[in-house]
Amino acid sequence: xxxxxxxxxxxxxxxxxxxxxxxxxxxxxxxxxxxxxxxxxxxxxxxxxxxxxxxxxxxxxxxxxxxxxxxxxxxxxxxxxxxxxxxxxxxxxxxxxxxxxxxxxxxxxxxxxxxxxxxxxxxxxxxxxxxxxxxxxxxxxxxxxxxxxxxxxxxxxxxxxxxxxxxxxxxxxxxxxxxxxxxxxxxxxxxxxxxxxxxxxxxxxxxxxxxxxxxxxxxxxxxxxxxxxxxxxxxxxxxxxxxxxxx
Amino acid sequence: xxxxxxxxxxxxxxxxxxxxxxxxxxxxxxxxxxxxxxxxxxxxxxxxxxxxxxxxxxxxxxxxxxxxxxxxxxxxxxxxxxxxxxxxxxxxxxxxxxxxxxxxxxxxxxxxxxxxxxxxxxxxxxxxxxxxxxxxxxxxxxxxxxxxxxxxxxxxxxxxxxxxxxxxxxxxxxxxxxxxxxxxxxxxxxxxxxxxxxxxxxxxxxxxxxxxxxxxxxxxxxxxxxxxxxxxxxxxxxxxxxxxxxxxxxxxxxxxxxxxxxxxxxxxxxxxxxxxxxxxxxxxxxxxxxxxxxxxxxxxxxxxxxxxxxxxxxxxxxxxxxxxxxxxxxxxxxxxxxxxxxxxxxxxxxxxxxxxxxxxxxxxxxxxxxxxxxxxxxxxxxxxxxxxxxxxxxxxxxxxxxxxxxxxxxxxxxxxxxxxxxxxxxxxxxxxxxxxxxxxxxxxxxxxxxxxxxxxxxxxxxxxxxxxxxxxxxxxxxxxxxxxxxxxxxxxxxxxxxxxxxxxxxxxxxx
Numbered sequence: 204x205x206x207x208x209x210x211x212x213x214x215x216x217x218x219x220x221x222x223x224x225x226x227x228x229x230x231x232x233x234x235x236x237x238x239x240x241x242x243x244x245x246x247x248x249x250x251x252x253x254x255x256x257x258x259x260x261x262x263x264x265x266x267x268x269x270x271x272x273x274x275x276x277x278x279x280x281x282x283x284x285x286x287x288x289x290x291x292x293x294x295x296x297x298x299x300x301x302x303x304x305x306x307x308x309x310x311x312x313x314x315x316x317x318x319x320x321x322x323x324x325x326x327x328x329x330x331x332x333x334x335x336x337x338x339x340x341x342x343x344x345x346x347x348x349x350x351x352x353x354x355x356x357x358x359x360x361x362x363x364x365x366x367x368x369x370x371x372x373x374x375x376x377x378x379x380x381x382x383x384x385x386x387x388x389x390x391x392x393x394x395x396x397x398x399x400x401x402x403x404x405x406x407x408x409x410x411x412x413x414x415x416x417x418x419x420x421x422x423x424x425x426x427x428x429x430x431x432x433x434x435x436x437x438x439x440x441x442x443x444x445x446x447x448x449x450x
Numbered sequence: 451x452x453x454x455x456x457x458x459x460x461x462x463x464x465x466x467x468x469x470x471x472x473x474x475x476x477x478x479x480x481x482x483x484x485x486x487x488x489x490x491x492x493x494x495x496x497x498x499x500x501x502x503x504x505x506x507x508x509x510x511x512x513x514x515x516x517x518x519x520x521x522x523x524x525x526x527x528x529x530x531x532x533x534x535x536x537x538x539x540x541x542x543x544x545x546x547x548x549x550x551x552x553x554x555x556x557x558x559x560x561x562x563x564x565x566x567x568x569x570x571x572x573x574x575x576x577x578x579x580x581x582x583x584x585x586x587x588x589x590x591x592x593x594x595x596x597x598x599x600x601x602x603x604x605x606x607x608x609x610x611x612x613x614x615x616x617x618x619x620x621x622x623x624x625x626x627x628x629x630x631x632x633x634x635x636x637x638x639x640x641x642x643x644x645x646x647x648x649x650x651x652x653x654x655x656x657x658x659x660x661x662x663x664x665x666x667x668x669x670x671x672x673x674x675x676x677x678x679x680x681x682x683x684x685x686x687x688x689x690x691x692x693x694x695x696x697x698x699x700x701x702x703x704x705x706x707x708x709x710x711x712x713x714x715x716x717x718x719x720x721x722x723x724x725x726x727x728x729x730x731x732x733x734x735x736x737x738x739x740x741x742x743x744x745x746x747x748x749x750x751x752x753x754x755x756x757x758x759x760x761x762x763x764x765x766x767x768x769x770x771x772x773x774x775x776x777x778x779x780x781x782x783x784x785x786x787x788x789x790x791x792x793x794x795x796x797x798x799x800x801x802x803x804x805x806x807x808x809x810x811x812x813x814x815x816x817x818x819x820x821x822x823x824x825x826x827x828x829x830x831x832x833x834x835x836x837x838x839x840x841x842x843x844x845x846x847x848x849x850x851x852x853x854x855x856x857x858x859x860x861x862x863x864x865x866x867x868x869x870x871x872x873x874x875x876x877x878x879x880x881x882x883x884x885x886x887x888x889x890x891x892x893x894x895x896x897x898x899x900x901x902x903x904x905x906x907x908x909x910x911x912x913x914x915x916x917x918x919x920x921x922x923x924x925x926x927x928x929x930x931x932x933x934x935x936x937x938x939x940x941x942x943x944x945x946x947x948x949x950x951x952x953x954x955x956x957x958x959x960x961x
Contacts, residue, residue, distance in 0.1 A: 208561040214854070215838030220826040223837075226818060230557040249564050250875050254811055262817040276822040280491040282775045283821045290820065331716055345488060347771040354764070370487035371639040376764050378636065388486055392710070394639050394646065401632035403719060429716055 205238040207231060208245070222269075222276075229265040233257060266290075281346050297346050302417050304343065306367065306387045311413035321422060321446035324415050327385060327407025329443040330396045333425035337383040337405045338448065339363040341419045344374055353377045363421050369393035369408065378402065383423050385410045385445060391430045407443050420448035456570050458866055465860040467573045471544045472857030473849045474593045478541070478708055479832040480850070487644040491775060493824035495643065495782025497553065501812035502787040504550025506878045507543070508568040510794070510804055511575050517797040517909065520575045522916075524582035526796055528601055529915050530730035530737060531667040531692035533792045536599065536650050536709040539583065540591055542789045544576045548858050549831055550812075555859055556827075556837040562859045563871035569861060586925055597704040599652040602665065603925060605944040605956075606737070607655055610694035611663060612950040614726035615745040619719065623745050626752035627693075628719040630759075634668050634691065637759045640766055641670055641679065643782035647789050650709030654702035661723060662702055664711065666693040671759075672893035675791055675805060678781055680889040682765035685758050688729040689893045692737060696724030727751060732796045732908045734895040736915055739947050776884040779819070783808060784883070798909030800901065802888050807881030832857070914943050932956040 209215075210231075218224045234257070238245070241252040275292045278284040284291040296304030314323035339361035344350065350373060358380035366374065369389025374381075378398060384406040386395050391408050399406030405425035415421060427443030434441070456464075486492065514523070527534045551569070554560040580590045586603055589595040602610075617624035638648030648669050654662040672686035673679050679686075697713070700721040704712040711717070727748060728737040741751025770778070784806055794800040830837050835848075835855035844854045865871045892904045899907070914920070923940050931937050938955035945951040 207558050209558055212838050214841040214843060216841060218830060219834060219836045222823055223827050223830060226823055227557055234558040246870060246872050249560065249872055257814065259814045259817060262815060266817050276820045279486060279821040279825060281488050282778060283491055286775050331718055347489065368486060368488035370489065370644045371636055372487060372644045373489040375636055375640050376767050394644065398636050400718065401635050
């Protein structure tokens with residue numbers, strides 16, 4: 204089979220991701236095979252016959268081989284899993300009865316109940332330092348169906364949104380009505396953090412939490428020092444606490 | 451292969467520009483954000499946009515330059531708030547293109563010397579454009595200037611500064627402005643499919659020891675060259691809004707090439723000390739005031755726009771929530787890819803087939819773009835730098851990371867010794883989109899126009915400040931010639947619509 208220019212690489216190695224490596228190897232094989240098939244030299248092939256010979260069907264076949272091995276992809280956007288449940292891992296806590304679902308971060312720092320009846324259930328990065336903490340009712344918001352329901356019913360006063368989407372679009376129609384936000388991803392510079400700052404909503408990003416379920420009373424330490432970009436870069440972030448109010 | 455190979459000097463310069471872009475990309479992606487969305491398949495659409503950019507930008511930039519050179523468009527950009535500033539031109543143009551190249555290199559579809567003349571041209575366009583856009587601060591990027599963007603001339607800053615209305619927490623204007631900024635920011639993220647490219651900031655500009663001015667631009671807000679705004683944004687009266695924002699006791703220590711800022715202390719509503727509102731586009735005589743007759747009128751304008759944008763947000767969100775994955779990917783990919791489309795609007799050569807379609811050479815990769823692969827290879831392309839093409843001699847220490855890697859593969863100088871190369875990707879090919887076709891309605895400062903009319907007017911229009919008589923009257927010239935009638939004319943032109951500076955002319959400015 205034809206050799207490719209990039210086959211001889213003095214410093215090259217393997218990608219860190221096994222999936223990337225598998226796809227890359229499949230693509231390299233595809234290019235070698237099609238170059239052979241074309242009978243062309245590289246100059247005629249690269250922006251010439253390769254465009255006719257390497258088609259969508261070839262990439263469908265690459266993906267099919269991966270799925271046939273039993274591998275299922277992680278999903279990021281709900282729609283990806285919803286349209287192709289055969290190709291993606293099964294989601295948890297998105298649809299159906301989510302009342303007992305909770306984000307469970309392996310590094311969540313939890314504590315004993317304090318004198319005020321609060322139990323620490325994790326930490327997060329504070330977007331803006333406020334003068335008082337904020338308490339309210341935890342509500343998971345993870346799908347467009349949940350957002351539509353909130354658009355129709357209105358966001359209950361005192362809602363602390365528990366979100367794993369660090370973007371600003373999923374919750375766009377209802378975001379301004381949240382009393383607080385706990386986001387299990389992103390950084391204070393993510394779009395959700397930017398919007399929380401613009402709206403003046405107390406918000407913890409990159410939250411590592413455990414044992415907070417829909418309907419729980421929670422308090423977030425909005426009075427904690429805000430996390431800066433430099434703090435991330437220098438590993439000096441000072442996280443804010445999140446409590447579950449037990450009584 | 452073309453008859454005339456690029457020169458050694460051209461390759462040296464191109465590789466320098468690429469290296470700077472790579473270092474900037476690594477730093478921006480590492481420090482500025484971790485992005486994710488449960489609504490949009492963000493990484494899949496980003497990768498598709500990169501591929502589309504690689505196959506299409508060279509041809510489309512040449513088409514634009516056939517009407518108007520890059521540096522002349524950038525002269526226009528300094529005098530208005532279209533999407534031809536940051537992040538569109540400062541970062542996205544070269545990096546979307548180069549990341550597409552690097553992705554194809556990593557998958558074996560290219561050699562470093564393929565599309566060599568395209569790369570030289572695209573980077574040359576970018577360099578000429580940015581040098582012109584940054585003419586007043588004398589740098590090529592915000593990064594080179596220590597993350598500042600002091601783009602505007604004295605005469606425009608003076609009007610922005612003198613015309614803005616002061617406000618304080620608790621007063622109606624402050625409340626209306628603060629709410630408006632939050633609402634239009636959120637709308638911008640939605641319009642741009644979870645990206646920040648409808649928003650940008652320039653500055654900071656010093657006002658006094660306690661105050662700085664940041665100029666905030668919000669772009670592609672109305673029915674425009676993004677088809678998903680057809681109908682839902684019919685009531686949005688302005689496609690571009692510029693908000694000069696006076697900030698008290700807040701130091702903007704960083705305004706990056708994405709147009710994002712960081713301030714110490716954090717910029718929150720209580721630091722907002724003054725505000726103005728303007729619109730502009732390819733058909734306007736620079737910035738046109740919006741609701742600037744009085745503080746009360748401006749308050750009412752912000753409140754009115756706030757209601758309009760909230761309604762448009764809800765309508766657009768419901769439209770997007772009903773999309774298929776392919777439609778979401780197309781909208782996101784086109785948002786990214788056509789981030790530079792306003793170059794074509796200014797030149798009067800915008801065509802739907804150029805900017806609102808996915809080229810078949812990019813489209814064929816779609817089956818690879820599942821969420822997991824896309825997330826991982828995108829991470830590798832911008833921060834991980836763990837693909838074989840990223841790796842270089844182990845003696846090397848990359849800026850910021852100290853790793854033996856780099857974001858972009860340089861062009862090989864061996865082509866100057868006769869090594870064969872392929873000059874370019876060739877013309878764009880007929881593309882397609884899963885989205886509804888664009889309606890022929892474009893909101894401009896001259897009303898809602900058809901595309902043909904918009905292009906015609908853009909080709910025929912040149913703002914007075916960009917006429918040859920004024921174009922090269924730079925800040926150095928003004929400094930030493932402010933007493934001349936020509937300087938007075940220049941300043942009076944800028945002051946035409948100012949409520950406080952009209953007809954005041956150049957006058958001496960004590961510092």
